[in-house]
Amino acid sequence: MGLFSKKPPCPICGGKISWFLPSKIxxxxxxxxxxxxxxxxxxxxxxxxxxxxxxxxxxxxxxQLLKDQFVISERIDFGLWDTKIIFDYQNKLFCLSKNLDKTVFEGKQLKSFIIKEDSAPLFEGSAAGLRRYASTVPERAMALAPQISQFMMNRQMARAMDKLDDGKANWSAPRQYFDVPEPFQVFNVELHFDHPYWTVIKCDMDGPRFDNNLPDVNGYIRSYQRSIGEIEKLVTAFKTVAFPEAPDQSIGHGAAGAQAVHTTMAPPVDAIGEIKKYKTLMEEGIISQQEFDAKKKQLLGI
Ligand SMILES: [Zn+2]
Known part of the structure; x- marks a missing residue:
């Protein structure tokens, strides 16, 4: 037997065994x-x-027969990068790949699913019902508004100070970046199956991030709401294929809460505009530095 002796053919199909790291059973x-x-x-x-x-x-x-009859009704983001999940609403099928190159699941094989924001449940679905939990993310994002305003102000101040000496911006000065953890990191999706080869499939989808150069609560909440839109599509799709009869239940304030956030969202934005106005007044010598500082603190609620 030589060093490069031929391996026997594949015991399953009689095909050729790869010379490079062949798999074994x-x-x-x-x-x-x-x-x-x-x-x-x-x-x-x-x-x-x-x-x-x-x-x-x-x-x-x-x-393979399920793949042959699969008609793509919808493609939804699932997981990181460009990963998608495809649904066939007619035949109540889904596949965790956009290319039908993975196992096709029948809706009835999905027993339940849960979607969390880090560890806080957001959606739970099973034949017993579809539950939506109120999210605290918008409120927690809002709570960061004063911190963000302070950061922007400090940076503006630093720039202004920097210009004072020669009237030019010193771009070589170290830049300040906003570095505060977001209200949550990932949407955590868990699918539970009644299936011979799958029990549970988990995947993480990134939550929105603050722009560390120009952090903005409104921008964060807008992108959070876009993500929620995608998550809702996913929830509706799972419900359609797996348990179309399941009743909807909302837990907590739900949509009403989102509405309330819109109203409370305004002040920090206005506050910044107001502060800018007072800053101009100060620069024009109409009010003093002390008066400006007092007004600024009042507007930021600090
Ligand atoms: Zn083979």
């Missing part, structure tokens, strides 16, 4: 074509035997 090499068909939970994959792999291939071929 129960110590036997299988070909890449067979291996690439595997789409299941990691621990199930690690426990595959030749027998259970053959059973899986039967499942795989049946799943």
């Amino acid at each position: 129960e110590g036997e090499y299988i070909c890449d074509t067979c291996h690439n068909k595997i789409d299941m939970e990691t621990d199930k994959e690690s426990q595959l035997t030749m027998q259970s792999f053959r059973e899986y291939l039967t499942f795989y071929d049946q799943n």
Whole structure:
């Protein structure tokens, strides 16, 4: 036997075994074509035997029939980067890939799902009902408004001070960036299945971020609301394929709360405009520095 002795063909399909890192099941090499068909939970994959792999291939071929009839009704963001989930509302199917190259799930195989903002539940769905929980994110974003105004003011002040010596901006001076943690980091999505090869699928989707150069609560909340729009699409899609009859329940203030946020959102923005007006008055010598400082504190509520 030479060093480059030929490996026996794939025991499943008789195909050629890859020379580079071929996969094994129960110590036997299988070909890449067979291996690439595997789409299941990691621990199930690690426990595959030749027998259970053959059973899986039967499942795989049946799943191919679902792929053949799949008609894409909607594509929704799912996970990071350009990952999508596609839905077929007619046949009540979905696939966690935009290319139909993964397992196609039947809606009835989805037992429940939960979407959280970090660890706080936002949506929960099952045949028992679809629950929406009130989010505290907009309020917590609002609560950062004074801190943001202060940051912008400090930076403006630093720039003004910098210009004082020679009337020119010193762009080599260290720039200040806003560095405060957002109200939450990720939307955490968990799907629970009644399925031979999948029990749970989890994925994280990034929440909005503050612009660290020009942080702005309104901008943050707008982009939060856009994300919520996408999340709601996802929720509606899961409900449509998995439990169309499930009743809707809202927990907490829900939409009314979002409305309230709009009203309380205005003051910090106005405050900044007001402060700018007072600043001009100060620069024109109409009011003193002390009067300006007092007004600024009052407007920012600090
Ligand atoms: Zn093979």
